[in-house]
Amino acid sequence: MKRREFMFGLGGLMACPTIAKAQQKERMRRIGILMPFPKSDHYSGNVQVFRQELLKLGWSESGNVQFDERWSTDNMDMVRADAASLVEQKPDVIFIVGDRVTKVFMKLTNSIPIVVGGVSDPIAVGAAESLARPGHNVTGFSLTEASMFGKMLEILKQIAPGISRVGMMYNPDNSVAATAYRRWFELSAGQLGIQPVNLTVHDAAEIEHAIASIVEQRDGGVLLPPDLTTSRYRTEIVTSTARYGVPAIYWNREFSESGGLVIYGPDSLQMYRQSAGYVNRILRGEKPADLPFQQPTTYRLTINLKTAKGLGLTVPSVLLTSADEVIE
Numbered sequence: 001m002k003r004r005e006f007m008f009g010l011g012g013l014m015a016c017p018t019i020a021k022a023q024q025k026e027r028m029r030r031i032g033i034l035m036p037f038p039k040s041d042h043y044s045g046n047v048q049v050f051r052q053e054l055l056k057l058g059w060s061e062s063g064n065v066q067f068d069e070r071w072s073t074d075n076m077d078m079v080r081a082d083a084a085s086l087v088e089q090k091p092d093v094i095f096i097v098g099d100r101v102t103k104v105f106m107k108l109t110n111s112i113p114i115v116v117g118g119v120s121d122p123i124a125v126g127a128a129e130s131l132a133r134p135g136h137n138v139t140g141f142s143l144t145e146a147s148m149f150g151k152m153l154e155i156l157k158q159i160a161p162g163i164s165r166v167g168m169m170y171n172p173d174n175s176v177a178a179t180a181y182r183r184w185f186e187l188s189a190g191q192l193g194i195q196p197v198n199l200t201v202h203d204a205a206e207i208e209h210a211i212a213s214i215v216e217q218r219d220g221g222v223l224l225p226p227d228l229t230t231s232r233y234r235t236e237i238v239t240s241t242a243r244y245g246v247p248a249i250y251w252n253r254e255f256s257e258s259g260g261l262v263i264y265g266p267d268s269l270q271m272y273r274q275s276a277g278y279v280n281r282i283l284r285g286e287k288p289a290d291l292p293f294q295q296p297t298t299y300r301l302t303i304n305l306k307t308a309k310g311l312g313l314t315v316p317s318v319l320l321t322s323a324d325e326v327i328e
Contacts, residue, residue, distance in 0.1 A: 029065045029283050032091040034082055034105075036098050036228050039071035042254045043231075046272045050095065050117070053276035059283070074228040076173075080104055087112060093282050095275060098228050099125050099174050106138065113288045116140030117275040118226065118268070120177035122293045131293045139278060139288040141271045142295045143226040143251075149181075150188035152249050152264050155301070156221050157192060158316055159262060159308065160247040163221040167197040167214045169207070169237070171229035181225050201229065204236050211240045222248035224255070226265070234258050247311055253302055256327060261307045266296035300324045 031054075037043045051067065059065040068089060070082040079101055086094060087108045096105060097118040102125055105114055119125055119142055128134035131142075157163060168185045172178045182198060189196035199210040199222070207230075214220035222241060224230050230237060231252065238258040241248045250256075251265035278291055302325040308315050320326055 027064075029059070029093075030068065030089070030091040031059075031065060031279060032068045032070075032086040032089065032094040034070045034072060034079070034086060034094070034096045034101060036072050036074045036079055036101050037232065038073050039069075042257070044071075046117075046268060049269050050272040050276045053273045054280060057276065057280040059280065065283075074232050076100060076104075083108055093279050095279060099177050100228070102127055102138065103176075106136075110137055112137060113282045114138045114140075115275050115278045115282070115288070117271055118143040119293075120144055120174075120226065121180045124176045124180060128293050131295070133290065134293055135289050137288050139291040139293055141274060142293060143266060143271075144180075144184075145295050146184040146187070148251075148265070148296070148299070149184040149223075149225070150191065151299075152223055152225075152251075153188050153192050153194060155262060155264050155319065156223065156247060156249040157194070158319055159303075159313055160221055160311075162219050163194070163247065164219045165195040165197055165214070165217065166221045166223050167199040167210065168223045168225065169199040169201055169210060169230055170225060170227045171202055172200040173202070173229075174227070177225075177227070185223070185225075203229075204233050207233055207237055208240055211237070211244050211246055214246055215244045220246060222246055224248065224250045226251050234260070242307065242310060245311055247313060253300065253325075256302045256304055256325075259304060259307050261304055261311065261313075263300070263302040265299060267298040267300050270298050271296070302327065 035043055061067060070086060072078040072082045083104045093113045095115050099120050102116050102119055114137055116138060117140060122128040122142060127138040170178060170181055186196045201207045201210050214222060234255050235258045238255060238260050248261055250260045250263045252268060253263055256263050282288060301323045303315055303323045304327040
């Protein structure tokens, strides 16, 4: 072999790792997204925040990543169908929210990495062996922890000192969340001398009936923890509580936009940003089994003074001072 030919061949061999590495970097990645809400819902803004955060982290839809979004509402038949379709596409990672959605995906795949942007109790759901080391193909962020219920009841009692009974509204089909919610709610209510009432609902008609049942006796209030069904019907819930004159505390800021009295809960936008961070780490080689499930670290308090006035309530100045947002 001539020296010139030998050197060319050697140079080609030396360049191969570099070329392979460059090709690997340029491989198009695919992210599946399933949201159990209508696409017209406010949650579309949360997903936009998630995608914008990924862009900041170097994942451009026009360059190195493709998104496959599914908006399935809370219809579980549609969720199961869309979940199966997403898994068949074999994306590099899937982003979801909700206990029931998590359980659906866990039945479909134990290999595709999944990031959950909100789950009640990842260990009880079966998504994690422990918060520190999930151990499976699922990781993400928890929406709640026990102290949140006590804080919600304290705030509601401060705004409406006369309440003695509080109904917690949720869909019992989410059995894992329902069990944890009841335990945390009843414990917190007992410590504050409040009679706890479980308001189980599936649709708008049951929601109307549940709120009406609270006012059958005086001095009642309503607490809404994270729940896909109540999120879907938040406008109907806020309208009904106003019509019946029932003070209520909600977990998500979207309720304030519909006129909800007071909101105390985790910063959902922050959780979507953090979820993007986990997706980024997985795309760059980390395993979901090694990424800890994180509990909420940032809570937001929003108070609607117009709604308070309509209910004949005076919000204590200490609450107004500590609120992250006051709607007038």
